[in-house]
Amino acid sequence: MDKNSIVKAEILSQALPYIQKYNNKIVVIKYGGNAMINEELKMNVINDVVLLSEIGVKVILVHGGGPEISGTLKKMNKESKFIHGLRYTDDETIDVVQMVLAGKTNKDLVKLIMQSGGNAVGISGIDNQLIVAKKHECEDDLGYVGDIDKINPNIILDMLEKGYIPVIASVGTDEEGHTYNINADTAAAEIAGALSAENMILVSDIPGLLFDKDDESTLIPLVHVYEVKGLEDKGIISGGMIPKVECCVRAIRQNVKKAVIIDGRIPHSILIEMLSKEGIGTMFKR
Numbered sequence: 001m002d003k004n005s006i007v008k009a010e011i012l013s014q015a016l017p018y019i020q021k022y023n024n025k026i027v028v029i030k031y032g033g034n035a036m037i038n039e040e041l042k043m044n045v046i047n048d049v050v051l052l053s054e055i056g057v058k059v060i061l062v063h064g065g066g067p068e069i070s071g072t073l074k075k076m077n078k079e080s081k082f083i084h085g086l087r088y089t090d091d092e093t094i095d096v097v098q099m100v101l102a103g104k105t106n107k108d109l110v111k112l113i114m115q116s117g118g119n120a121v122g123i124s125g126i127d128n129q130l131i132v133a134k135k136h137e138c139e140d141d142l143g144y145v146g147d148i149d150k151i152n153p154n155i156i157l158d159m160l161e162k163g164y165i166p167v168i169a170s171v172g173t174d175e176e177g178h179t180y181n182i183n184a185d186t187a188a189a190e191i192a193g194a195l196s197a198e199n200m201i202l203v204s205d206i207p208g209l210l211f212d213k214d215d216e217s218t219l220i221p222l223v224h225v226y227e228v229k230g231l232e233d234k235g236i237i238s239g240g241m242i243p244k245v246e247c248c249v250r251a252i253r254q255n256v257k258k259a260v261i262i263d264g265r266i267p268h269s270i271l272i273e274m275l276s277k278e279g280i281g282t283m284f285k286r
């Protein structure tokens with residue numbers, strides 16, 4: 001008997017309890033733009049998403065695309081400005097955000113899922129008023145950056161029911177029809193919360209939450225919600241990590257059982273997180 005076959009069978013059999021645990025359960029995966037840059041890694045992430053869907057997990061893919069938005073703005077000679085991890089979004093920028101996120105990035109991901117053998121439908125938070133937004137409140141005026149007022153999840157449930165993987169771009173709209181730029185981590189957390197998801201996974205290009213953001217060996221594997229304030233006060237959480245961590249906390253507070261930040265650069269990081277006892281990245285717990 002080939003030794004390799006035995007190892008493979010062993011791995012599959014160890015995954016069985018996790019496959020059973022997640023059967024028919026909703027899992028929200030947020031795929032960030034920084035982990036989308038390399039085509040090979042992109043295919044790796046997409047293959048994992050399709051595999052999970054094939055084994056009966058109700059996967060929802062919420063995506064960002066920050067670097068693509070910045071790249072398009074740069075071609076227009078417009079510099080991007082971020083305040084506390086959120087993009088300052090003026091009239092011109094919101095059009096670019098909608099065009100890039102709900103257009104190219106969304107449809108590219110749908111195409112990859114189809115190529116990988118899955119069934120996907122791409123929508124944005126504007127469709128069927130999935131994400132009802134309002135202007136983001138803070139001391140700085142960020143223009144058309146939105147906070148989420150309400151999630152209308154029926155369209156997602158209909159898609160899942162029919163066996164489609166919903167691929168969701170993080171833009172929303174208000175009653176007057178203004179479009180808002182929503183941080184994709186925020187969109188994932190509110191969607192996960194509205195659907196009481198079993199798990200929310202934020203796929204980025206960092207190992208997880210680090211004690212020292214410039215030293216990848218300083219991973220914090222587990223964070224309790226009550227510890228977050230202290231980490232913020234010590235300045236450990238900054239930039240794009242601020243919305244990410246806040247979203248994990250919000251998801252947990254809305255009864256999502258587990259929220260994790262994982263590294264999309266590691267092949268099959270989603271499967272390692274979901275189907276093995278080792279886990280990966282930073283897990284947030286109540």
Ligand SMILES: Nc1ncnc2c1ncn2[C@@H]1O[C@H](COP(=O)(O)OP(=O)(O)O)[C@@H](O)[C@H]1O
Nearest residue numbers: 032033034204209210213236237238239240241
């Ligand atoms: N404590 C920390 N641990 C890890 N990353 C951190 C930390 N504090 C700030 N960061 C920054 O947050 C970034 C991740 O956020 P972001 O770039 O918005 O990711 P994504 O595009 O995947 O949503 C990292 O690249 C890093 O520069």
Ligand SMILES: CC(=O)N[C@@H](CCC(=O)OP(=O)(O)O)C(=O)O
Nearest residue numbers: 032033064065066086087183184
């Ligand atoms: C308000 C705000 O900052 N919105 C983000 C939306 C895209 C996003 O979140 O993309 P990543 O997940 O790739 O960072 C932006 O304009 O970049």
